[in-house]
Amino acid sequence: MIIVLSVVVTVHELGHYWAARACGVAIDRFSIGFGAPLVSWRDKRGVEWRIATIPLGGYVRFAGDENAASVPDQNDLDAMKAEIAQREGAEAVKKYFHFKPIWQRAVIAAAGPFANFVLATLIFAIVLLFVGDLKSPATVSAVIPGGAAAEAGFRPGDTIVRMDGRNVKDFQQVQRYVNLRAKLPIEFVVERGGQTVSLTATPRLVEQKDRFSGRVKVGRLDLESRSRPYLQKSTLLSAIPDAVGQVWDMIKTIGFYLGRLLTGQLPADQISGIIGIGHSAGAVTKASVEGAPDVGTVMLRLLFNQLLFIASLSVSIGFMNLLPIPVLDGGHLLLYAYEAVFRRPLRADFQAAGFRAGLALILCFMLFAAWNDLNRFDVFKFIGGLFT
Numbered sequence: 275m276i277i278v279l280s281v282v283v284t285v286h287e288l289g290h291y292w293a294a295r296a297c298g299v300a301i302d303r304f305s306i307g308f309g310a311p312l313v314s315w316r317d318k319r320g321v322e323w324r325i326a327t328i329p330l331g332g333y334v335r336f337a338g339d340e341n342a343a344s345v346p347d348q349n350d351l352d353a354m355k356a357e358i359a360q361r362e363g364a365e366a367v368k369k370y371f372h373f374k375p376i377w378q379r380a381v382i383a384a385a386g387p388f389a390n391f392v393l394a395t396l397i398f399a400i401v402l403l404f405v406g407d408l409k410s411p412a413t414v415s416a417v418i419p420g421g422a423a424a425e426a427g428f429r430p431g432d433t434i435v436r437m438d439g440r441n442v443k444d445f446q447q448v449q450r451y452v453n454l455r456a457k458l459p460i461e462f463v464v465e466r467g468g469q470t471v472s473l474t475a476t477p478r479l480v481e482q483k484d485r486f487s488g489r490v491k492v493g494r495l496d497l498e499s500r501s502r503p504y505l506q507k508s509t510l511l512s513a514i515p516d517a518v519g520q521v522w523d524m525i526k527t528i529g530f531y532l533g534r535l536l537t538g539q540l541p542a543d544q545i546s547g548i549i550g551i552g553h554s555a556g557a558v559t560k561a562s563v564e565g566a567p568d569v570g571t572v573m574l575r576l577l578f579n580q581l582l583f584i585a586s587l588s589v590s591i592g593f594m595n596l597l598p599i600p601v602l603d604g605g606h607l608l609l610y611a612y613e614a615v616f617r618r619p620l621r622a623d624f625q626a627a628g629f630r631a632g633l634a635l636i637l638c639f640m641l642f643a644a645w646n647d648l649n650r651f652d653v654f655k656f657i658g659g660l661f662t
Contacts (some may be wrong), residue, residue: 278327278399278580281587282390283332286595290334290382291387297378300337300369307332330548336371349401375476376610383606390592391521395586398517399508405578406505407516409444414464414497421496426475428497436463445499452477456493456529457539479540486557488650491544499504524589546650551587553651558583598623600632 284306291304300318305311307326316322326332338358358367367373371382401407412434414614417424434442435453438461452460456479464471476495484490536541562575596604605628613619620628 275555278555278584278587279331279551280329281584282393282591285389285393285588286386286580286591287332287334288383289392292370292389293382293385294334294336297374297382298369299371299374299378299382302332302577303333303335305332305335310556323450324424332479338370338372344523361582365536368418380607380610383603383610384596386603387592387595390588390595391525394521394524394585394588394592395514395517396586397581398520401578401585402508402516402520403510403513403583404507406507409446409506410499410501410503412442412445412448413499413501415500416498418496418498422475422478422497423497426462426473427471427496428464428473428475428495432464432466432471434462434464435470437461445501448497451491452495454534456480457492458493485561486554487546488553489548490650491541521589522588525593528590528593542642543646543649545639545643545646547640547647549644549647550650553647556582585586599635600628601636602632605629605632 286543287304287306292302292498294301301321303322303324305324306343307324307329308331310325311324314322319628331452338354346555349456355373371379373381414423414428414432414434416430416432417428434445434448437448437661440451456477459474459476462475464473475495475496477495479495480489481489482494531540535542535545558579559576562579563572566572566575596607598604598608600609609620609625619625633642
Protein backbone atom coordinates (compact mmCIF):
# COMPACT_ATOMS: atom_id res chain seq x y z
CA MET A 275 0.00 0.00 0.00
CA ILE A 276 2.81 2.40 0.90
CA ILE A 277 4.56 1.75 -2.42
CA VAL A 278 1.36 2.21 -4.43
CA LEU A 279 0.37 5.42 -2.64
CA SER A 280 3.90 6.81 -2.82
CA VAL A 281 4.07 6.32 -6.58
CA VAL A 282 0.69 7.99 -7.18
CA VAL A 283 1.37 10.89 -4.79
CA THR A 284 4.91 11.46 -6.07
CA VAL A 285 3.72 11.72 -9.67
CA HIS A 286 0.88 14.05 -8.62
CA GLU A 287 3.26 16.38 -6.77
CA LEU A 288 5.82 16.21 -9.58
CA GLY A 289 3.09 17.55 -11.86
CA HIS A 290 2.77 20.61 -9.62
CA TYR A 291 6.56 20.86 -9.31
CA TRP A 292 7.35 20.74 -13.03
CA ALA A 293 4.56 23.18 -13.89
CA ALA A 294 5.79 25.57 -11.18
CA ARG A 295 9.36 25.36 -12.47
CA ALA A 296 8.17 26.01 -16.02
CA CYS A 297 6.40 29.15 -14.77
CA GLY A 298 9.48 30.33 -12.86
CA VAL A 299 8.03 29.86 -9.36
CA ALA A 300 10.49 29.63 -6.48
CA ILE A 301 10.09 26.32 -4.63
CA ASP A 302 11.15 25.68 -1.04
CA ARG A 303 10.33 22.01 -0.51
CA PHE A 304 9.18 18.80 -2.16
CA SER A 305 7.99 16.27 0.40
CA ILE A 306 6.76 12.71 0.08
CA GLY A 307 4.81 12.11 3.26
CA PHE A 308 4.01 14.40 6.16
CA GLY A 309 5.65 15.06 9.51
CA ALA A 310 9.32 15.03 10.45
CA PRO A 311 11.79 14.13 7.70
CA LEU A 312 13.41 10.71 7.61
CA VAL A 313 15.76 11.74 4.81
CA SER A 314 16.28 15.19 3.31
CA TRP A 315 18.71 16.95 0.96
CA ARG A 316 18.93 20.15 -1.11
CA ASP A 317 19.53 20.35 -4.84
CA LYS A 318 21.49 23.05 -6.66
CA ARG A 319 18.33 25.19 -6.97
CA GLY A 320 17.96 25.27 -3.21
CA VAL A 321 14.89 23.00 -3.16
CA GLU A 322 14.69 20.75 -0.11
CA TRP A 323 13.70 17.20 -1.03
CA ARG A 324 12.49 15.04 1.83
CA ILE A 325 10.91 11.70 2.64
CA ALA A 326 8.80 12.15 5.77
CA THR A 327 7.60 9.83 8.51
CA ILE A 328 3.89 9.58 7.56
CA PRO A 329 3.74 8.13 4.01
CA LEU A 330 0.09 8.99 3.33
CA GLY A 331 0.47 11.96 1.02
CA GLY A 332 2.89 14.68 0.06
CA TYR A 333 3.16 18.30 -1.00
CA VAL A 334 5.15 20.96 -2.81
CA ARG A 335 5.74 24.12 -0.79
CA PHE A 336 6.36 27.29 -2.77
CA ALA A 337 8.48 30.16 -1.49
CA GLY A 338 6.44 32.44 0.76
CA ASP A 339 3.88 29.80 1.71
CA GLU A 340 2.96 29.62 5.35
CA ASN A 341 1.60 26.08 4.88
CA ALA A 342 1.62 23.16 2.48
CA ALA A 343 -1.71 24.11 0.88
CA SER A 344 -0.36 27.29 -0.79
CA VAL A 345 -2.84 29.47 1.07
CA PRO A 346 -1.41 32.79 2.28
CA ASP A 347 -2.29 33.48 5.88
CA GLN A 348 -1.81 37.21 5.33
CA ASN A 349 -5.03 39.12 4.85
CA ASP A 350 -3.30 41.72 2.70
CA LEU A 351 -1.29 40.48 -0.28
CA ASP A 352 -0.07 44.03 -0.88
CA ALA A 353 1.70 43.93 2.48
CA MET A 354 3.25 40.60 1.52
CA LYS A 355 4.39 42.06 -1.79
CA ALA A 356 5.94 45.10 -0.10
CA GLU A 357 7.75 42.88 2.38
CA ILE A 358 9.25 40.76 -0.40
CA ALA A 359 10.28 43.83 -2.38
CA GLN A 360 11.95 45.35 0.64
CA ARG A 361 13.76 42.13 1.54
CA GLU A 362 14.78 40.88 -1.92
CA GLY A 363 14.05 43.68 -4.38
CA ALA A 364 11.08 44.44 -6.65
CA GLU A 365 12.10 41.89 -9.29
CA ALA A 366 11.96 39.05 -6.76
CA VAL A 367 8.19 39.42 -6.44
CA LYS A 368 7.76 37.80 -9.86
CA LYS A 369 9.05 34.44 -8.67
CA TYR A 370 6.46 34.07 -5.90
CA PHE A 371 3.47 31.88 -6.67
CA HIS A 372 0.81 34.24 -5.30
CA PHE A 373 1.87 37.03 -7.67
CA LYS A 374 1.95 34.94 -10.83
CA PRO A 375 -0.75 35.55 -13.48
CA ILE A 376 -4.01 33.71 -12.88
CA TRP A 377 -3.54 31.39 -15.84
CA GLN A 378 -0.14 30.24 -14.53
CA ARG A 379 -1.50 29.54 -11.07
CA ALA A 380 -4.36 27.59 -12.65
CA VAL A 381 -1.94 25.55 -14.78
CA ILE A 382 0.15 24.73 -11.71
CA ALA A 383 -2.94 23.67 -9.74
CA ALA A 384 -4.27 21.50 -12.57
CA ALA A 385 -0.89 19.93 -13.32
CA GLY A 386 -1.11 17.49 -10.39
CA PRO A 387 -4.33 15.75 -11.51
CA PHE A 388 -3.15 15.95 -15.12
CA ALA A 389 0.05 14.11 -14.14
CA ASN A 390 -2.10 11.39 -12.54
CA PHE A 391 -4.04 10.95 -15.77
CA VAL A 392 -0.81 10.83 -17.80
CA LEU A 393 0.63 8.18 -15.46
CA ALA A 394 -2.51 6.05 -15.82
CA THR A 395 -2.46 6.47 -19.62
CA LEU A 396 1.17 5.34 -19.88
CA ILE A 397 0.56 2.31 -17.64
CA PHE A 398 -2.55 1.24 -19.55
CA ALA A 399 -0.69 1.68 -22.84
CA ILE A 400 2.17 -0.55 -21.65
CA VAL A 401 -0.21 -3.24 -20.39
CA LEU A 402 -2.33 -3.13 -23.55
CA LEU A 403 0.79 -3.38 -25.70
CA PHE A 404 2.50 -6.26 -23.89
CA VAL A 405 -0.34 -8.13 -22.15
CA GLY A 406 -3.64 -7.03 -23.67
CA ASP A 407 -7.17 -6.46 -22.41
CA LEU A 408 -9.27 -9.43 -21.25
CA LYS A 409 -12.40 -9.79 -23.37
CA SER A 410 -15.07 -12.33 -24.20
CA PRO A 411 -17.98 -12.26 -26.68
CA ALA A 412 -21.16 -10.57 -25.44
CA THR A 413 -23.16 -13.76 -25.96
CA VAL A 414 -25.55 -14.91 -23.23
CA SER A 415 -24.87 -18.50 -22.15
CA ALA A 416 -27.40 -18.71 -19.31
CA VAL A 417 -30.24 -16.65 -17.83
CA ILE A 418 -30.82 -17.23 -14.12
CA PRO A 419 -34.55 -17.82 -13.45
CA GLY A 420 -36.27 -15.08 -11.49
CA GLY A 421 -33.53 -12.54 -12.20
CA ALA A 422 -33.88 -9.14 -13.85
CA ALA A 423 -32.67 -10.48 -17.21
CA ALA A 424 -35.24 -13.28 -17.18
CA GLU A 425 -38.03 -10.81 -16.44
CA ALA A 426 -36.82 -8.62 -19.32
CA GLY A 427 -37.01 -11.53 -21.77
CA PHE A 428 -33.36 -12.44 -22.29
CA ARG A 429 -32.68 -15.93 -23.62
CA PRO A 430 -29.59 -18.13 -23.85
CA GLY A 431 -27.87 -17.55 -27.18
CA ASP A 432 -28.72 -13.82 -27.34
CA THR A 433 -25.84 -11.61 -28.41
CA ILE A 434 -25.93 -8.12 -26.92
CA VAL A 435 -25.09 -5.52 -29.57
CA ARG A 436 -26.17 -2.23 -27.93
CA MET A 437 -26.94 -0.77 -24.46
CA ASP A 438 -28.67 2.59 -24.21
CA GLY A 439 -27.54 3.34 -27.76
CA ARG A 440 -23.90 2.36 -27.11
CA ASN A 441 -22.30 -0.34 -29.23
CA VAL A 442 -21.22 -3.37 -27.20
CA LYS A 443 -17.80 -4.86 -27.87
CA ASP A 444 -17.52 -7.54 -25.18
CA PHE A 445 -19.28 -9.04 -22.16
CA GLN A 446 -16.94 -7.28 -19.71
CA GLN A 447 -18.26 -3.95 -21.00
CA VAL A 448 -21.81 -5.11 -20.25
CA GLN A 449 -20.83 -6.10 -16.71
CA ARG A 450 -19.15 -2.76 -15.98
CA TYR A 451 -22.13 -0.84 -17.33
CA VAL A 452 -24.71 -2.86 -15.40
CA ASN A 453 -22.76 -2.76 -12.12
CA LEU A 454 -23.22 1.02 -11.88
CA ARG A 455 -26.88 1.15 -12.90
CA ALA A 456 -28.82 -0.64 -10.20
CA LYS A 457 -32.51 0.37 -10.29
CA LEU A 458 -32.03 2.21 -13.62
CA PRO A 459 -33.77 0.78 -16.73
CA ILE A 460 -31.35 -0.09 -19.54
CA GLU A 461 -32.41 -0.40 -23.17
CA PHE A 462 -30.75 -3.42 -24.80
CA VAL A 463 -30.65 -4.52 -28.42
CA VAL A 464 -29.81 -8.21 -28.92
CA GLU A 465 -29.37 -10.45 -31.92
CA ARG A 466 -31.56 -13.55 -31.72
CA GLY A 467 -31.86 -16.07 -34.54
CA GLY A 468 -30.79 -13.57 -37.18
CA GLN A 469 -33.17 -10.87 -35.92
CA THR A 470 -32.72 -7.86 -33.65
CA VAL A 471 -34.84 -7.69 -30.51
CA SER A 472 -35.23 -4.72 -28.13
CA LEU A 473 -35.37 -5.46 -24.40
CA THR A 474 -35.57 -3.27 -21.30
CA ALA A 475 -33.98 -4.57 -18.11
CA THR A 476 -33.57 -2.93 -14.70
CA PRO A 477 -30.59 -4.29 -12.74
CA ARG A 478 -31.24 -5.14 -9.10
CA LEU A 479 -29.04 -3.83 -6.32
CA VAL A 480 -27.35 -6.84 -4.72
CA GLU A 481 -24.59 -7.27 -2.17
CA GLN A 482 -21.79 -9.61 -3.09
CA LYS A 483 -18.34 -10.53 -1.85
CA ASP A 484 -15.43 -9.23 -3.88
CA ARG A 485 -11.91 -10.46 -3.14
CA PHE A 486 -10.45 -7.01 -3.83
CA SER A 487 -13.12 -4.70 -2.37
CA GLY A 488 -14.80 -6.77 0.34
CA ARG A 489 -18.61 -6.64 0.48
CA VAL A 490 -19.91 -4.40 -2.30
CA LYS A 491 -23.34 -3.44 -3.62
CA VAL A 492 -23.69 -3.53 -7.40
CA GLY A 493 -26.30 -3.79 -10.10
CA ARG A 494 -26.94 -7.27 -11.45
CA LEU A 495 -29.03 -8.74 -14.27
CA ASP A 496 -28.30 -12.41 -13.52
CA LEU A 497 -26.84 -13.12 -16.94
CA GLU A 498 -23.95 -15.50 -17.55
CA SER A 499 -21.46 -15.75 -20.38
CA ARG A 500 -19.34 -18.88 -20.53
CA SER A 501 -17.53 -17.93 -23.71
CA ARG A 502 -13.80 -18.43 -23.53
CA PRO A 503 -12.07 -15.13 -22.68
CA TYR A 504 -9.08 -13.91 -24.70
CA LEU A 505 -6.47 -11.17 -24.46
CA GLN A 506 -6.69 -8.46 -27.12
CA LYS A 507 -3.43 -6.53 -27.52
CA SER A 508 -3.06 -3.03 -28.90
CA THR A 509 -0.57 -2.14 -31.62
CA LEU A 510 2.27 0.31 -31.14
CA LEU A 511 0.22 3.03 -32.85
CA SER A 512 -3.08 2.29 -31.10
CA ALA A 513 -1.80 1.72 -27.55
CA ILE A 514 -1.88 5.38 -26.47
CA PRO A 515 -5.32 6.16 -28.02
CA ASP A 516 -6.73 2.95 -26.49
CA ALA A 517 -5.25 3.87 -23.11
CA VAL A 518 -6.65 7.40 -23.31
CA GLY A 519 -10.05 5.85 -24.01
CA GLN A 520 -9.75 3.66 -20.91
CA VAL A 521 -8.79 6.62 -18.71
CA TRP A 522 -11.67 8.70 -20.09
CA ASP A 523 -14.11 5.83 -19.48
CA MET A 524 -12.88 5.59 -15.88
CA ILE A 525 -13.31 9.34 -15.35
CA LYS A 526 -16.88 9.17 -16.69
CA THR A 527 -17.59 6.11 -14.53
CA ILE A 528 -16.32 7.80 -11.35
CA GLY A 529 -18.33 10.95 -12.13
CA PHE A 530 -21.49 8.97 -12.82
CA TYR A 531 -21.08 6.83 -9.69
CA LEU A 532 -20.35 9.85 -7.50
CA GLY A 533 -23.41 11.62 -8.88
CA ARG A 534 -25.62 8.67 -7.97
CA LEU A 535 -24.13 8.57 -4.48
CA LEU A 536 -24.68 12.29 -3.88
CA THR A 537 -28.28 12.11 -5.10
CA GLY A 538 -29.06 9.15 -2.83
CA GLN A 539 -29.63 6.67 -5.68
CA LEU A 540 -26.91 4.41 -4.27
CA PRO A 541 -26.05 3.74 -0.61
CA ALA A 542 -23.22 5.87 0.78
CA ASP A 543 -21.71 2.85 2.53
CA GLN A 544 -19.90 2.04 -0.74
CA ILE A 545 -17.46 4.93 -0.27
CA SER A 546 -14.01 3.52 0.47
CA GLY A 547 -10.81 5.05 1.85
CA ILE A 548 -7.26 4.32 2.91
CA ILE A 549 -8.15 1.00 4.57
CA GLY A 550 -9.85 -0.16 1.39
CA ILE A 551 -6.79 0.84 -0.63
CA GLY A 552 -4.59 -1.19 1.69
CA HIS A 553 -6.85 -4.23 1.47
CA SER A 554 -7.01 -4.01 -2.33
CA ALA A 555 -3.22 -3.69 -2.61
CA GLY A 556 -2.83 -6.81 -0.48
CA ALA A 557 -5.50 -8.71 -2.44
CA VAL A 558 -3.81 -7.84 -5.75
CA THR A 559 -0.52 -9.14 -4.37
CA LYS A 560 -2.14 -12.34 -3.11
CA ALA A 561 -3.88 -12.93 -6.45
CA SER A 562 -0.55 -12.49 -8.25
CA VAL A 563 1.07 -15.22 -6.15
CA GLU A 564 -1.72 -17.81 -6.28
CA GLY A 565 -1.14 -20.60 -8.77
CA ALA A 566 2.12 -19.19 -10.12
CA PRO A 567 4.50 -22.00 -11.16
CA ASP A 568 7.74 -20.15 -10.38
CA VAL A 569 9.20 -16.97 -8.92
CA GLY A 570 9.62 -15.35 -12.33
CA THR A 571 5.91 -15.70 -13.05
CA VAL A 572 5.06 -14.30 -9.62
CA MET A 573 7.21 -11.22 -10.22
CA LEU A 574 5.80 -10.65 -13.70
CA ARG A 575 2.19 -10.99 -12.50
CA LEU A 576 2.89 -8.79 -9.51
CA LEU A 577 4.44 -6.10 -11.69
CA PHE A 578 1.56 -5.85 -14.15
CA ASN A 579 -1.21 -6.28 -11.57
CA GLN A 580 0.22 -3.60 -9.29
CA LEU A 581 0.76 -1.32 -12.30
CA LEU A 582 -2.92 -1.68 -13.16
CA PHE A 583 -3.86 -0.97 -9.54
CA ILE A 584 -1.61 2.12 -9.53
CA ALA A 585 -3.22 3.32 -12.77
CA SER A 586 -6.76 2.89 -11.42
CA LEU A 587 -5.88 4.63 -8.14
CA SER A 588 -4.12 7.41 -10.03
CA VAL A 589 -7.25 8.17 -12.06
CA SER A 590 -9.37 8.19 -8.90
CA ILE A 591 -7.02 10.53 -7.03
CA GLY A 592 -6.69 12.80 -10.05
CA PHE A 593 -10.46 13.04 -10.38
CA MET A 594 -11.08 13.61 -6.66
CA ASN A 595 -8.48 16.38 -6.57
CA LEU A 596 -10.40 18.25 -9.25
CA LEU A 597 -13.56 18.46 -7.14
CA PRO A 598 -14.36 22.11 -6.29
CA ILE A 599 -13.62 21.72 -2.58
CA PRO A 600 -11.27 24.17 -0.83
CA VAL A 601 -7.90 22.55 0.05
CA LEU A 602 -8.10 20.36 -3.10
CA ASP A 603 -6.74 21.48 -6.47
CA GLY A 604 -10.29 21.95 -7.73
CA GLY A 605 -10.90 24.40 -4.89
CA HIS A 606 -7.88 26.45 -5.97
CA LEU A 607 -9.16 26.45 -9.56
CA LEU A 608 -12.56 27.68 -8.33
CA LEU A 609 -10.89 30.60 -6.53
CA TYR A 610 -8.87 31.46 -9.62
CA ALA A 611 -12.05 31.41 -11.71
CA TYR A 612 -13.65 33.85 -9.24
CA GLU A 613 -10.59 36.09 -9.47
CA ALA A 614 -10.65 35.99 -13.27
CA VAL A 615 -14.35 36.93 -13.44
CA PHE A 616 -14.39 39.65 -10.77
CA ARG A 617 -10.84 40.93 -11.42
CA ARG A 618 -9.91 40.59 -7.76
CA PRO A 619 -9.22 37.68 -5.39
CA LEU A 620 -11.82 36.51 -2.93
CA ARG A 621 -11.51 38.24 0.42
CA ALA A 622 -8.85 36.65 2.60
CA ASP A 623 -11.22 35.94 5.49
CA PHE A 624 -13.65 34.18 3.12
CA GLN A 625 -10.76 32.13 1.71
CA ALA A 626 -9.63 31.17 5.21
CA ALA A 627 -13.17 30.17 6.21
CA GLY A 628 -13.58 28.17 3.01
CA PHE A 629 -10.35 26.29 3.51
CA ARG A 630 -11.20 25.49 7.12
CA ALA A 631 -14.58 24.17 5.99
CA GLY A 632 -12.97 22.21 3.16
CA LEU A 633 -10.43 20.66 5.50
CA ALA A 634 -13.19 19.67 7.95
CA LEU A 635 -15.18 18.15 5.07
CA ILE A 636 -12.20 16.12 3.86
CA LEU A 637 -11.45 14.86 7.38
CA CYS A 638 -15.11 13.85 7.89
CA PHE A 639 -15.08 12.12 4.52
CA MET A 640 -11.94 10.18 5.48
CA LEU A 641 -13.45 9.09 8.80
CA PHE A 642 -16.69 8.05 7.10
CA ALA A 643 -14.76 6.08 4.46
CA ALA A 644 -12.71 4.38 7.19
CA TRP A 645 -15.92 3.39 9.00
CA ASN A 646 -17.29 1.93 5.76
CA ASP A 647 -14.07 -0.02 5.17
CA LEU A 648 -14.11 -1.50 8.67
CA ASN A 649 -17.73 -2.53 8.18
CA ARG A 650 -17.18 -3.83 4.64
CA PHE A 651 -14.37 -6.11 5.73
CA ASP A 652 -16.40 -7.38 8.71
CA VAL A 653 -14.01 -5.96 11.32
CA PHE A 654 -16.92 -4.93 13.57
CA LYS A 655 -18.50 -8.35 13.14
CA PHE A 656 -15.22 -9.98 14.10
CA ILE A 657 -14.83 -7.79 17.21
CA GLY A 658 -18.46 -8.44 18.18
CA GLY A 659 -17.87 -12.18 17.81
CA LEU A 660 -15.15 -12.02 20.44
CA PHE A 661 -17.75 -11.09 23.06
CA THR A 662 -20.59 -13.44 22.02
